[in-house]
Amino acid sequence: MVEHQNADDGGSIVLAATPIGNLGDASPRLQELLASADVIAAEDTRRLHKLLHALNISTSARVLSYHEHNEAARTTGLLEEVRAGKTLLMVTDAGMPAVSDPGFRLVEAAVAQSLTVTAVPGPSAVTTALALSGLPTDRFCFEGFLPRKSGERATRLKELAHERRTMVFFEAPHRLEAMLAALQARFGPDRKAAVARELTKLHEQVVRASVAELLDWAGSGQVRGEIAVVVAGADDAPPARAVDHVEAVNELISGGARMKDAVGTVAEEAVVSKRELYGAVLAARQD
Incomplete structure (x- = not known):
């Protein structure tokens, strides 16, 4: 069945991208909606209030937390607000909701009920890291965070061994060395990659090298901040027989x-x- 949504059918859900570092990236449209929305669902309400304060925005919206631990329980109530004609603004700590962040469950349920869902585009660590990596950008895939357990991580990388598109991953700084070691074991030491950290922030850094060289660099244990790892796709050689x-x-x-x-x-x-x-x-x- 084809799903339709009509922007005139009462309320709406607005997925709004928030700055990933530099507050100057907060769009005028985001600021307008933060001030005018009826309800704001935030991954972390404390971070939302810091953002509002930094942007000098006052809001009369009802602010609710919406994160991985309560989204199942909160979704039904939020959809009722939308059906009642309210504008629901969904924000996460940084970047676009529903992309490796809370929001997908809300969108999925709203679509099933033919409610209006729209978005305020903006900062994205995925595309920013990709653009700065120096690797091919014509075809890429986003893989989010690799599994923490070494066996599950190895299985995922095995599935990606012949992926020809450039791959973008997120990783925590304390797991970066283990991730790069796993990449080297599966993709080989010479695969080109880039580690982008603290994007748009004062100490932004992009390190471009082979996986082996990046592993040596990360071994210092001094890598900090939000991290995205971009990895070149496999060569055009045919799959192994x-x-x-x-x-x-x-x-x-x-x-x-x-x-x-x-x-x-x-x-x-x-x-x-x-x-x-x-x-x-x-x-x-x-x-």
């Missing part, structure tokens, strides 16, 4: 490894199907 790795399996078997273990090890490193590699080894023996 299982048959190309039969010899590597046989070498491990010659060294004493069981066939099943050897296939598993090589398949993991080469990012090929275990089943296909096992079959290729058997076929080679029959030949």
Whole structure:
């Protein structure tokens, strides 16, 4: 079924991008809505009030918190406000709501009820980091934060091993070194990348180098602030074929490894199907 929304059907939800660092990036439209909205749903109400104070804005809006821990409980009530004709402004701590921030659940529910959802475009760490990276920008994908657990992180990166688009990630400073080590293990030490930190702020920094060089740089333990990591896509080489790795399996078997273990090890490193590699080894023996 095709979903329609009509801006004249009462209230609306406005997703508003807030500055990611420099307050001068707060658009006039954002400031107008902060002053005039009926309800403001904020990821952190304390940060919202600091923003209002910094911009010298007074608002009569009812301010509510809306974050990952209460969005399920708050969504229904906020939609009722919109159905009653209210203008609901959704803001997060920085950047665009619903993009690696609270807001998606609200939009999803509003769309299902054919309520009006619009946006105030503005600052974005994703596109800012991409533009400054020096890497191709014609095709890219945003991967958000990688899983914290090493096994889950390795699995995600395995899925991205042959991704040809430039990739943009977010990462916490205390996990940056582990992330770069995982990137090196899966993508190789020579893959080009960039680490962008404190974008639009006084100490903005963009470091462009190979993954191995960035890992050495991050090893100092002095990297601080909000971080985005941009990674070049894979070369245009065709995906690995299982048959190309039969010899590597046989070498491990010659060294004493069981066939099943050897296939598993090589398949993991080469990012090929275990089943296909096992079959290729058997076929080679029959030949």
